[in-house]
Amino acid sequence: MARPHRRTRADEVVRVPRRLDARLLVPVLISWPVVAFVALLVPTAWVWSAALLAGIGSAGVVRTRPPSSAVRLTALTFAVLALLLLATAGHRTVRDVGPLEHLAGAQAVVTVRGSVAAEPRVVGGVLADGDFAVTGGAEEAGREPMVLVRVDVREVEGRGRATAVSAPILVMGDESWAGVRWHEDVQAVVRLAPAEAGDAVVALARPKSPPTLAGHPGAVFRAADSVRSDFRAATAGLSNDARGLVPALVIGDTSRTPEDLTAAMLDTGMSHLSAVSGSNVTLVLAVGLGLCRLVGVPRRGRPWVALGVLAAFVVLARPEPSVIRAAVMGAVGLLALSTSRRQAGVPALSGAVAVLLVWDPWLARSYGFALSSMATLGLLLFAQPWGKAIARALPTRLGWFGPVLAVPLAAQAVCGPIVVPLQGTVSLVAVPANLLAAPLVGPTTILGVAVAVLSVIWVEGASWVAWLAGAPAQGIAWVARSCAEMPLGNLEWGDSAAAALGLAGVTVAVVVLTPWAWRRARLRPLLGLAAVLVAVAAAAPTNIVTWPPPGWVFVACDVGQGDGLVINSDSTEGTGHAVVVDAGEDPDLIDGCLDRLGVDVVDLVVLSHFHADHVAGLAGVVAGRNVAEIRVSPVAEPGTMARGVRELAATEGIPVGELRAGDTVRVGPVTAEVWWPAHLISDGSVPNNGSVVMTVRVRGVDLLLSGDMEREAAAQVLRAARRDPQRWGEVDVLKVAHHGSSNRDDQLLEMVEGRLAVISVGEDNDYGHPAPALLSALASRGFAVYRTDLSGDVAVTVDADGEIAVRTRE
Structure with a gap:
């Protein structure tokens, strides 16, 4: 008679899954937003006080009896x-020492001395082989690229006094700053300006x-520069895309990545592949540890090898915050993908974040940090x-595809609500x-390391x-560009906090309900197919069907590279009457936009100036509509276009007048105050600086319509x-000038x-519009930016409560 099998401890270890240890994760997730939205914004003394109170609170909770799990978790939180509050207060106190912040508030001219903290x-340009070159539209007058350099200032000299400080600043210089290198000591005369509250620079x-x-820089840093x-x-002989991607993936050098490729990768959820990221570090570490096994490095020595690889990577890629973050998250990611150490992954991630x-x-306050951390958490929790669940649902021969699909699904699930405030859309092509x-990615990175x-x-x-590494890199670029050009690739969602919370709720619901829905679908396939079709139909964008949006007061029409603006002037809040500001260059485009808005009567046409991209489409405005009056700029240049406008108006019997400051x-509910032109400006572009600039109030919404004014007119x-x-x-x-x-x-x-x-601009225009420097300036000031080249017609709406919103047609 066979003896019964005795259950051993080893059996229990294999068969009983251990729960993920989230004891440190909860305190970190609670403390993180406190630092981001409170500790970095309030006075430093308050942070010191809060840190003291939190410490006292922890000590008090520890004394609670009996010491339950909830008590221990509260004490740890x-x-x-x-x-974290103590560290924040300490950092802020060091930065506050000295007069730098006060001088910035006074916009003083000072001499700063410090070291370059980042490349x-x-x-508005690219760095190639150490040289500076302008890209796109360089011939346009006044279009000067900007070089952004972060400098850790050690000494500031202003108002006759030199003071030792320790604080970072962001230098916004010209091409003379493109040649500085990381860790070099520099000195310069600058005019300071205050940064936004909570910014990483003073x-x-x-x-x-x-x-x-x-x-x-020292010998180690010079060696890294040489590498x-x-x-x-x-990699200089590769194609433009490969020449940019291979160094970006391997050593974090993004200086040669084409801007349009970076934009395509952002749109398709592939931005982590356009620069160094935790996933790249994980791959490099995995390869390094694999080589250790092949050559017989003892198990105890492998962590030291991994540490050496990490250190070399950080020095080579520059120890900037993004690189340090990638290195740490890469190490944690290796734990996430390791079956034997998966249980340690969540505590390791939590400790790394802290x-x-x-x-x-x-x-x-860094979106990059949030995305990197949450993507790693997604791998740990869900990958x-x-x-395994996807593999079980697939045929046996396709079971290998389960883990492959789970990785991008997990990353998309946790990162989607974070990306929404940045883009206002949900990518439908990110996972594929x-x-x-x-x-x-693997061949590109591994071969790229071999190149290095x-x-x-x-x-x-x-x-x-490098040619071998460039082939798969070119494939990555092709995937990004092709997916970015797919119709309905992005679902408009909104960029508010409520939109982010809404997407998070939808994601949780999908995750929870998918297993139940899958079981029901297997029992009733036709019902499952019908449910999928309904879900797809519900998710499809409906903007075109519901255009114009209810309550619209202003629309920037997609007229290509030009301006075609429409203001709702119907006194009954309908859409039959409008004021039109500029007409674009193509009559058919402005005519189509007005048709979509249902405009039959144009109470007033304002032509800001006489460049063709603002007036050549005028025939499309008057075609089939009753136009009451045209007002123009008194600066009648170019003369041929100005005469053409007056001749068309005379033919149609429309009176023409001028607008001045x-x-x-x-006109009905519309009131326009004209601020410019007051006189002729001979500097810059005369027609552009002669643009009619107006503030317009319509149903409680105030607009600034700035024509094509340049800095001279803007100053006036x-x-x-x-x-x-x-x-x-x-x-x-603001209608951006x-x-x-x-x-x-x-x-x-x-x-x-x-x-x-709102930026009215043509897709793939020859002028490099909108300028990256302008977009950076808007982003740094917290603007939500809407562009006709990306979104088609852009509408500003207002509801009965006075709430302003933006809707786009695409």
Whole structure:
């Protein structure tokens, strides 16, 4: 008779799954937003006080009897919060020492000395092989690229006194700053300006002179520079996309990545592949540990090898916050993908987040940090169980596809609510795009590492290996561009906090209900198919069907590279009457937009100036409509276009008048105050600086329509607005001047209270509009930006409660 099998401890370990340890995760997730939205914004003394109270609270809770799990969790939460608040207060106290913040508030001109903390980032141009080159529309007058450099300031000299400080600033310089290198000591004369509350830098700086080199980096950093330079040389012969992606994936060098490729990867949820990320580090570490096994490195020695690989990677990619974050998350990600250590993954991630926030509390406000952390958490929580569940649902031969699909699904599930406030859309192609690109990432990264190592001793040989790395990199770029161009690739969702919470709720519901729905669908396949079709139909964008949106007051028509603006002037809140400001260049485009809005009567046409992209489409406005009056700029240049407008108006029997600064125009519910032109400006573009600039009030919404004015006219408008703030009012929506040109006055942006910006611009235009420097300026000031080249017609709406919203047609 066979003896019964005795259940051993080993059997229990194998058969009984251990629960994930989330004891540290909860305190970290509670403390993180406190640091981001409270501790970095309130006075430093308050943070010290809060840290003390949290510490006292933790000590008090620990004494509670009996010591239950809830009590221990509460005590740990207070302890973690105290630690992070203490670190934040300490960092802020060090930064507050010295007069730097006060000088920035006074916009003083000072001399700063410090070290370059990050590689220069060119906005509006690219760095290639150490040289500076302007991309797209360089011939346009006044379009100057900007170089952004973060500098850790050690000394500031202003108002006759030199003071030691320890605080970062962001230098917004010209091409003379493109040559500085990480960890170099520099000195420069700059004009300071205050940064936004909670920013990672203390001040913004506009250089008054080129930087002066005051010291060289150490030997280790010079060696890293040499490797990066050799790597660039080895990959110089690749295509534009591959030349940008291979260094970006391997060493975090994004200086040669084409801007349109970066945008495509952002739209398709592949942005983690356009720069160094935790997933790249995980792959590099996995390869390193695999080689350790092959060559017989003892198990105890492998962690030290991994640590060495991490250290070398950080030095090579630059120890900036994003790189440190990627290194830490990559190490945790390796735990996430390791079956034997998965249980340690969540505590490791929680500890990593806490340590990084202690090291740099401003990471708490970083979208990159949030996305990296949440993507890693998604891998830890969902990748393995979802992979197994999907594999069970698939035929046996396709079971391998379960874990492959689970990784992008897990990342998308947890990162979607974070991305929504940035983009206002939900990507419907992110998962398939990442699935298609995933097999190409490994070969690109591994071969890229081989290029980096070989280039140190043999650049020519490394260039041959670079061709092998470039092939899969080109494939990644093709996937990004192809998926970005797919129709209905993005579902409009909204960019508010409520929209993010709504998506989070939908995601939770889908995760919870999918197993139940799958079981029911297997029992009743036709019912399951019908449910899928209904869900797809419900998710499909319906903007075109419901256009124009209810309550619209202003629409920027998609007229290509030009302006075609429509203001609802119907006194009964219908859509039959309108004021039209500019007509674009193509009559058919403005005519189609007015037809979609149901405009039959044009009470007034305002032509801001006489460039073709604003007036050549006038025939499309008057075609089949009753046009009451046309008002134009008194600056009648170019003369041929000005004469053409008057001839068309005479033919149609429409009176023509002029608008000048100080005029007020009232049409039904629309009131327009004209701020410019007051006189002729001969500097810059005469027609552009002669644009009619108006603030328009319609049903409680205030618009600033700025034509194509350049910085000279903008300065005059700014002075007039400051002299008469009551007449200026509180502007809700800015129609960005000149299709987003960089020729502007940023101070005017501060006069827009509503922080909504609309850019009327043509897709793939030849001028590089909108300028990246302009987009950066809007983003740094918290503007929500809407563009006709990306979204088609853009409508501003207002409801009965006065709530302003933006709807787009695409």
